[in-house]
Amino acid sequence: MTTYITEDKPFKLPAATIAGHAKHNDPSATSTPIHNASTGAIIGWQEHATAEQIDAAVRAAHTALPTWRTTTPSTRAKLLKKIAELIEADRERLSATQMQVSGKPPFEANLDVSDAAATFDYYAGLCADTTTFAPEQLKLPDDTVTGERYYEAVGVAALIVPWNFPMVTTAWKIAPALAAGCTIVLKPSEFTSPIEHMLAEIIAEAGVPDGVVNLVNGGGAVGAQLTAHPLIDKISFTGSTASGKKVMQAAAQDMKRVTLELGGKSALIVRADADIERAVSLAVGGAFTNAGQMCSATARILVHDDVYRKFMAAFETAVRAIVVAPPAGDDVAMGPLVSAAQRERVQALLAQGVETGASVAFCGQLDTACAQGFFMAPVVVAEPAVDNVLWTEEVFGPVACVKSFRTDEEAITLANDTRYGLVATVVTADPDAARHYKTQLRAGLVWINTPQLIFPQVCWGGLGLSGIGRELGLAGLRSYQELRHALTDAN
Numbered sequence: 001m002t003t004y005i006t007e008d009k010p011f012k013l014p015a016a017t018i019a020g021h022a023k024h025n026d027p028s029a030t031s032t033p034i035h036n037a038s039t040g041a042i043i044g045w046q047e048h049a050t051a052e053q054i055d056a057a058v059r060a061a062h063t064a065l066p067t068w069r070t071t072t073p074s075t076r077a078k079l080l081k082k083i084a085e086l087i088e089a090d091r092e093r094l095s096a097t098q099m100q101v102s103g104k105p106p107f108e109a110n111l112d113v114s115d116a117a118a119t120f121d122y123y124a125g126l127c128a129d130t131t132t133f134a135p136e137q138l139k140l141p142d143d144t145v146t147g148e149r150y151y152e153a154v155g156v157a158a159l160i161v162p163w164n165f166p167m168v169t170t171a172w173k174i175a176p177a178l179a180a181g182c183t184i185v186l187k188p189s190e191f192t193s194p195i196e197h198m199l200a201e202i203i204a205e206a207g208v209p210d211g212v213v214n215l216v217n218g219g220g221a222v223g224a225q226l227t228a229h230p231l232i233d234k235i236s237f238t239g240s241t242a243s244g245k246k247v248m249q250a251a252a253q254d255m256k257r258v259t260l261e262l263g264g265k266s267a268l269i270v271r272a273d274a275d276i277e278r279a280v281s282l283a284v285g286g287a288f289t290n291a292g293q294m295c296s297a298t299a300r301i302l303v304h305d306d307v308y309r310k311f312m313a314a315f316e317t318a319v320r321a322i323v324v325a326p327p328a329g330d331d332v333a334m335g336p337l338v339s340a341a342q343r344e345r346v347q348a349l350l351a352q353g354v355e356t357g358a359s360v361a362f363c364g365q366l367d368t369a370c371a372q373g374f375f376m377a378p379v380v381v382a383e384p385a386v387d388n389v390l391w392t393e394e395v396f397g398p399v400a401c402v403k404s405f406r407t408d409e410e411a412i413t414l415a416n417d418t419r420y421g422l423v424a425t426v427v428t429a430d431p432d433a434a435r436h437y438k439t440q441l442r443a444g445l446v447w448i449n450t451p452q453l454i455f456p457q458v459c460w461g462g463l464g465l466s467g468i469g470r471e472l473g474l475a476g477l478r479s480y481q482e483l484r485h486a487l488t489d490a491n
């Protein structure tokens, strides 16, 4: 197996892996650097796939499809299980890559490995369960016919993933796609592609046949060419809402099936009866995990007037105590942003918010070791106006806003005052209030008194501008299948 990042000299990722073969370009062709997010140093280079390579990758997946889609679910179950085991066995190297490329703290990098392995394991289980693929007999009002409902693989799937949870968002797509019998062309983010190359190698090592999983490197232009290819049947995309709209437009041309996991502007609500220590811990996790680079960031924090001062005092202590540093040591709680460009984008948005009236209540601190990389201290803004950019736009960085409210209805109105609808968190000791919030908040997933727990059994996806469709769970598998019916004369 190629070991991309542990070599002493900078690595060079191939432009594509097509039917099991790494494809390198002419040395004069475009390559872009991969950085160590904690130091800013260039640790490797990647070539970008050419239009011919993108076409060849799609054709390889198309050629592999008839055989792969007719493998038995139990064969696919064994392969998925094997992938999960190999990910676990490779935990150290995968975590090290995550830490180096994304700057994730050790516990977050490890969590990503666990999540990816658990996802493959879960879909192995669904494949092994004979009921998942068994045709269902329908009850019809006419006994002269019998009816059957069944599911078939959609076909060739283009999987496009961002940089914030590489390997995780990728596993959420690859595992159900393979389980369903689809073949794949994967396009990782150009900022974090080494981890996806490793995952592709693991999948090959597990015994998945050549051509079933192909990979093309590059940026948005490569993604756009992939989504426009006529032999792609399904696109699953995670990223910004702006790019998601372009993907949906490209899909419309051939009526390709789409699943879109897009942005969010989610709320965390602290009721007057909340355990404040827990509320603060959930607020810190919701806003500053992965340096706030989460579609699920609950960075609009709504706090009841009665406990606002107490919450803010405890929140300030907690935010000032966040250890922001390169990923060495278990005490590191927050790493850098993924790139210089992302930090500039976040800082520009913060400056715009402040210039238009938002005021910074307090900030965290940067460790002395943060001088070189793409670090930014956590920032908390108090009582921004509802039309301030920090309250309305997805920041995708370590910036949280806190606002007070007086009634549950006011909190719900403020929380729902967004065209996104991904997640929400409610902190309350009152089960009736929790039930009320659960039904009233416009969100695909509501956490009540829990951190942002994610299980492969629980579907992920949002309302409105947060996307279309669901990943994970049985619905995640079904999104790579076509629902079909057959009616047969019973006589």
Ligand code: NDP
Residues within 6 Å of the ligand: 160, 161, 162, 163, 164, 187, 188, 189, 190, 191, 218, 219, 220, 221, 222, 223, 224, 227, 238, 239, 240, 241, 242, 243, 244, 246, 247, 261, 262, 263, 264, 294, 295, 342, 345, 394, 395, 396
């Ligand atoms: P993008 O949405 O641009 O990127 C997501 C993925 O899509 C990447 O692999 C990207 O390639 C690719 N891509 C970009 N344009 C197209 C296109 N037209 N057709 C097909 N694929 C395309 O996000 P960015 O990385 O540029 O981040 C910008 C902002 O988006 C962030 O600051 C954040 O606000 C938000 N974002 C939201 C995410 C979420 O999960 N909700 C995830 C990531 C970002 P490449 O990056 O290699 O150029």
